[in-house]
Amino acid sequence: MAGLEVINVGAEQYRLGAWRGHPTVGYLVPLTPPERLSRAGLERSLRKLSAKGYTEVLTAALTAREQVVFAQWGFTLYERLHLLQHDLRDLPVQPSVPARVGAAHRWDRSAVLEVDTRAFDPMWRLDQPSLSEAISATPAKHFRAARDVHRSRGRRARVLGYAVSGHSGDHGYLQRLAVDPDVQRTGLGAALVLDCLLWMRRAGVDRVSVNTQEANTRAFALYERLGFVPVEPGLAVLRFDMSRS
Incomplete structure (x- = not known):
């Protein structure tokens, strides 16, 4: 996929690139279950993003389990997302x-x-x-x-x-x-x-998931009106300040 690359670190996989075309913000997506992620794999991913000139990194929308792992490695909250499902x-x-x-x-x-x-x-x-x-x-x-x-x-x-x-x-x-x-x-x-x-x-x-920013009250109301039900806990995008690495 143009602009994004997948790297392998042992048994781990990450997708890397720019956050939606932003020149100074990197994008990191873990493609491996959180219990199999390692500090070495994450550090290699961050080094590759740093080499491309990104000064901060945002993750994909992470589950609660993924958030715990990334928080242990210095990531902080960027924005919380509602998670909703429809049957x-x-x-x-x-x-x-x-x-x-x-x-x-x-x-x-x-x-x-x-x-x-x-x-x-x-x-x-x-x-x-x-x-x-x-x-x-x-x-x-x-x-x-x-x-x-x-x-x-x-x-x-x-x-x-x-x-x-x-x-x-x-x-x-x-x-x-x-x-x-x-x-x-x-x-x-x-x-x-x-x-x-x-x-x-x-x-x-038999089930459909969607997420939306907590601040996007109009989208949240639309999904609820159409029969989506909020699921807890929701998701979150986390941030890493590259000056810390």
């Missing part, structure tokens, strides 16, 4: 929205990232590598875009929102949801989420 038993009716939800393609990615930039704060915006990571995170994937139904003649319909979901076996994941601020509160976010949930239910998935 797909009862789904609301699809709302009527001023957009057409359909497949998103590789040529849509620039337009999708423009929506993402408008919808999220700078540190949480995706770039091309992190969008690719979200799309390829699971064996089965569902990349969808909501397009304006009122397009100009001869021009491609404007992308108003998008969602990325996927599943591995019977566990599904809503990886990303973004709606242009100009059309928020029109039901478009709900339509995109339900499109993903229906696809996963047809595929035999």
